[in-house]
Amino acid sequence: MWGCLLVLSLLASGSRASSFLSIVMIYDPDLNDTVAVRYKVASRNTCSLPHWTCQLEDCPSTSLFWYFPGEDCQFVGLSHYNLIQFPHLVLNLDDHQWINVTNNVTEVVAVTRVSMLRRSDTGRINVSPRANVLPVLRVPSNCKRNVTLPTFDPDGDVVTCRYQNVTSVLKLLPDCKMIFTPDSAIAEGAYAVQLIMEDFPRQNITLSNDVGKKLLLTREDAIGQIPIQFVLQVDSPVKSCVEEPAFSPPTPANGDHLYTSVNKTVEISIHLLRPVSGNLTLLLSGPVTMSQSIIDGHLVLVWTPSETDLNLSQAVCFALETVEAALTTRQSEMRCVIVTVHPGVVVAMRASVQSLFPLSVEDIRGFALTQQLKEGLVTLGLPSDIMLRLVDYSEKSTATTPLDGE
Template sequence: MWGYLVLILSSLACSYQASNFSGVVVSYGRFWNDSYVAVHYTINSRNECINPFWTCLSGYCGLKAQEFNVTAPGLFGGCTTVGLTIYYVSGPTQFVLSLHGLQWVNVTNDVKDAVALTRVDWRRRSDTGKANASPRSAVPHVLRVPSNCERKVTLPTIDSDGDAVACRFQNKTSVLKLTPNCTMTFIPGANVSYAEGKYAVQLIMEDFPRQNITLTDGKGNAIPLQSENALGQIPIQFLLMVDPRVESCVEGEYLPAFLPPTPANGDLLFASVDETLKIYINTIARKANSTEMIFIGPPGMVSAFKDGLHFLVWTPIETDLGQSQHVCFIVQALERVTLIVRHSEMRCVIVTVVPVVVELRARLRSAFPLYESTFNLTQIKAELVMQGLPADITLRLLSFDEKTATATPSGGETQTAVLAPSTP
């Protein structure tokens, strides 16, 4: 009798976890050398945490040399599982990994089975001399939009090989339009009540070489690849929550709006090892009771709130040196009367860890107007080198304020520029 009861309870638990899936993001790259493929994944669930099982769908996937994952509580009682699996492949190969045995939570667009394929092309590239690394991206496991407001979301991308990155639907979602540059647009339909609900969004992200290349396999065969053909593919999947109508689509009323000093979407930020980076995020939602921040960032990044500002705090370590990381954030607000949760737009920045970050604020004086398009960094670098900075420093113009020009006694103008070193 007890054995029978245990068997049934175990079966129910498995079924509960199986229909628990709410999104996944995968990427792959080198681990130590080309003999090891590192597959990174983030899997989201709405109830219990998921222990994923990856199957080798085709090709030679090699041997699992190491595997580990960590789980953390998510929103609304959900869970996020972040993991890394390292495959020993010994040389150039191709294979496809499949996420096995999971089912989506109940969604309006009637998607049931979780189909998430990662296609790895690990042949040696003629342009880089190395195996291909996939693009990397990030997205929260839930994005919310009111049913009557248009909203655009552009997925951030980093590709260490310098490839072109494009997105396409795995299964079309009727409420979203997608462009190849990975920008999704929610356009309200005439039948608003039909649009409300949860939608499973399933995208495929691919990388394309910017020129024709050859790929060398394990037998030494060189196979040509045209620039219009994809190298690999990764899955990007999440939940889109289409919420009830909002009285006003103007940001800053019911929908949170970002204010300075919040970074702009796509900004490049720099950090250095053992130096704490703070990203300040300022928002307003006049008809909300409270706001809280949702973010995706590197391990160790935390959020805080002080003096009316949200901010993200991260201190890079030695292993982060030279790496670029996505940091994406959303602010959600709770309406005072309806108690409906509303999301801001999603913003993403890229943080690159460099040996030293120096920010210079220079007030420039010139007898003629200066413009960003004609700003001469070469002359400034030469002057800085003469003052003792290393000759191999690389400068990047972070900002240049053309509007604050003021007249000087000599008849010239003064303007402010902010400079920082780019990735060495």
């Protein structure tokens, strides 16, 4: 549970310490002509309050920090910026230093770029991709492993990743998939991974505001930029490269999209493919009010969104870690799912059903016909967890129309 809630200005001072682990940042348009910026900063052993500077001379914002003490300390922050004051917003995280890493990176450089102008295609401020990652990911030095970041963008933009500083440890593809390939030249130890995630429009768009400022963007122009930084721990070799622990259905697949609504609890069930030896730990990065429990012998992530989560999409990332008798630490793949909080939707519709035989209300309520109607509504854009209820039924005619050839 989080230890305390602090209300501070964005420019609250932090302390320089060699303890930095990770940073993830996203942003969304909010009420009253503001943009909400959300971020997570993790550090090892000591807790250093995130220290941000703004590229503009004056960048005031009231921020909330949720503080999670522990071996790996985490700050989760929420800040609001007014659109009228800032046509463009550039935030820099500084006064932090990485933990001792093998690739000799020391200073933390994390930059977020937000365009505060309205898009011509959506009519609103740009929404960033739903980035997330666990602070520390582990791979055995002798096994090939894939690391895939979430690339969901609420605006439907193309999402790509590139290195801020190139690292030889992970091969990075433009779709934000990273590949670790065993190599005798790669030393065991911790590596700082510093990525930049950007979103690009699928067609030419114009960004503008109410005072006449306009900017034309093509499909080659990034709309925004967010940092994703974490530690990759390259561990000693293992006897078998079979992934342990490993997930099995009904654990959601990486990239799955889940829907819920305000005050409706969503549960993410996590199942193991095989029993594991040693102590098992769940690693999680998600909403601050998300908890875990044991239901029917399986780990379950539980979250009930509030009004403040309405219309937001959040990436929830998780992995399992086990420490075996020989003190060997093994980590599963990281999986990330998108959870969207949508308004409760009531659709009033009139449907005409033709049948070769008379239908009763029980027939229409039957699973097969209801399922077909539901699938049709989902293809029209409604959430996959919609519930159908028959509220009226009138039998107009029992006559049938012969099919061609009959």
